[in-house]
Each structure stands twice: as C-alpha cells, then as structure tokens.
Ligand code: HEC
Ligand code: HEC
C-alpha cells in the first residue's frame with residue numbers, strides 16, 4: 001500500500017458516517033412519505049369486482065348503482081362542476097391521471113393488480129369491492145371451498161378478507177386529505193353504512209357452482 005492510499009483510508013470513517021446519516025435520513029423520509037399517504041386495508045393482489053360478481057350477484061348489482069362505484073367519473077372534465085368550483089378545483093381540468101386524486105377514486109392504486117390507468121385497468125376504477133373487503137388474490141380461491149360460518153370466518157380472514165369493514169377502512173379515503181372535506185369533517189360510520197355501500201343479503205355458507 002502506498003502512503004496515499006493510507007491517507008484515503010484514514011478519512012474513510014468520516015465518509016462512512018456521512019453515508020450512514022444519508023441512508024438513515026432517506027429511510028426516514030420514505031417511511032414518512034408512506035405513512036403520510038394512502039394506506040390500503042390489505043396487502044396482496046387485486047382481482048377486480050368481476051371476480052366477485054359470479055358468486056355475489058346481488059351485492060354486485062346493488063354496489064354498481066352506488067356513487068362510490070362510479071366515483072372515477074367525477075374526475076373527468078365538466079363533471080361535478082359546482083362541487084369542484086366550491087373547493088377551488090378547475091372544473092375543466094382532467095383529473096383522471098392526477099396521482100393526488102387516484103388513491104381514493106380508484107382501487108389499489110400503485111399496488112399489485114390495482115388501478116394503473118383507465119385504459120389499462122378500467123375494472124379497477126372507482127371504489128370497488130376490494131377497496132372495502134381487501135385484495136381478493138388469496139381469499140377468492142378459498143371461497144370456492146367454504147363450508148360453514150366458522151370456516152368462512154377463519155379461512156377467509158386468514159387469506160385477507162376484511163369483513164365486516166369498519167370505520168378505519170372507510171377512513172382510508174373519508175378523511176381530511178380529500179379536497180372536499182374540511183378539517184372538521186366527521187365521518188359517521190353507522191349513518192354512512194345505511195346510505196352508501198350496497199344492500200345486504202343473507203349469507204348461505206354453501207359453496208356455489
Ligand atoms: C383522501 C381521499 C381523497 C382524495 C385524495 C381525493 N378525494 Fe375526492 N372525494 C373523496 C371522498 C371521501 C369524497 C366524498 C365525501 C363525502 O361525501 O363525505 C370525495 C368527493 C369528491 C367529489 C364530489 C363528488 C360528487 O358527487 O359531487 C369530487 C368532484 C371529487 N371528490 C374530486 C376529487 C379530485 C379532482 C381530487 C384530486 C384533486 C380528489 N377528489 C381527491 C376522497 C378523496
Ligand atoms: C377507496 C376509497 C374509499 C373507501 C375505502 C370508502 N369510500 Fe366512501 N366514498 C369514496 C369517494 C371517492 C366518494 C365520493 C363518490 C362520488 O360522489 O363520486 C365516497 C362516497 C361515499 C358516500 C356517499 C355516497 C352516496 O351515495 O351518498 C357514502 C355514504 C360512503 N362513501 C360510505 C363509505 C363507507 C361506509 C365506507 C367504509 C365501509 C367507505 N365509504 C369506504 C371513497 C371511499
């Protein structure tokens with residue numbers, strides 16, 4: 001080793017400390033970013049409401065009439081004009097590609113199988129089944145063999161089903177980060193449940209063909 005290399009080695013601890021500080025700062029920043037932004041109720045692959053329709057046709061039919069099912073549409077130009085003006089959004093602007101709106105007006109944005117764009121993933125636009133019940137990648141398979149309530153509760157939940165979806169699930173989107181609600185926004189779960197999700201039907205706990 002030449003004496004020059006030795007000199008370099010002597011300054012290196014300082015560089016390592018600097019690197020460490022940078023890494024810690026970057027990790028902290030990323031963690032902060034992910035906490036600050038939208039967090040979905042579940043991990044896993046999204047499969048779309050079409051995958052639920054066959055076995056839950058009534059819930060599907062009823063859900064498709066809700067405003068949440070169609071909530072992607074309000075991002076289009078010249079839709080909900082008065083509402084947008086009230087909160088200072090440009091009613092003529094196209095928000096269908098705006099990453100600040102998409103997490104709450106689509107399902108699984110930025111996640112596996114989730115919304116990418118209206119051209120690529122039209123079935124993931126709006127607030128779909130999986131926005132409330134969790135990504136179906138694993139539990140839909142399990143549903144094919146469910147026999148009995150106890151089994152449903154145990155196996156389906158273990159596979160990521162969110163049932164029943166309570167307050168915290170709704171608050172992923174129903175919170176003050178929406179431009180349409182003020183800091184004093186109160187989300188009344190029991191009232192909202194009556195108004196917005198879908199009609200509820202008796203479960204039969206029988207595998208369907
Ligand atoms: C944090 C989630 C969230 C984000 C981000 C968000 N929204 Fe929304 N938006 C909501 C919720 C929830 C409502 C319904 C509020 C209610 O009824 O309590 C709503 C309502 C609306 C409405 C009114 C719908 C109607 O029927 O009149 C429009 C329009 C709208 N949002 C557009 C946007 C646009 C444009 C953006 C991006 C600039 C955006 N939103 C970002 C959650 C969000
Ligand atoms: C992925 C985001 C998201 C989740 C999760 C979510 N919502 Fe919403 N919700 C919205 C958006 C966006 C709107 C505005 C739809 C519009 O007007 O276009 C809305 C609107 C509503 C409305 C008004 C619709 C109407 O017909 O009056 C009700 C009620 C509602 N949500 C209840 C709930 C409940 C209850 C939950 C939880 C079980 C929930 N939401 C979960 C995004 C979400």
Ligand code: HEC
Nearest residue numbers: 049052056059060063127128129132164165197199200201
């Ligand atoms: C905005 C949230 C939300 C969306 C979107 C949603 N659900 Fe639900 N779902 C609920 C809630 C909340 C309950 C439980 C209500 C309770 O019993 O407390 C429920 C209950 C159910 C049940 C149990 C039986 C029943 O009818 O109550 C089934 C099955 C179901 N949902 C399937 C679906 C399917 C399929 C879709 C899409 C086509 C869907 N859900 C979309 C919130 C949602």
Ligand code: HEC
Nearest residue numbers: 051052055129133136143144152153163203204205206207
């Ligand atoms: C192959 C048929 C099948 C498919 C596909 C399917 N389910 Fe189910 N699901 C069932 C069966 C069977 C049950 C047990 C209750 C019953 O018999 O009605 C069930 C129960 C549920 C329950 C109530 C859970 C409980 O603990 O009782 C919810 C919520 C639900 N499904 C949502 C969904 C959603 C959301 C999708 C799509 C992502 C979906 N299901 C796809 C067959 C299916």
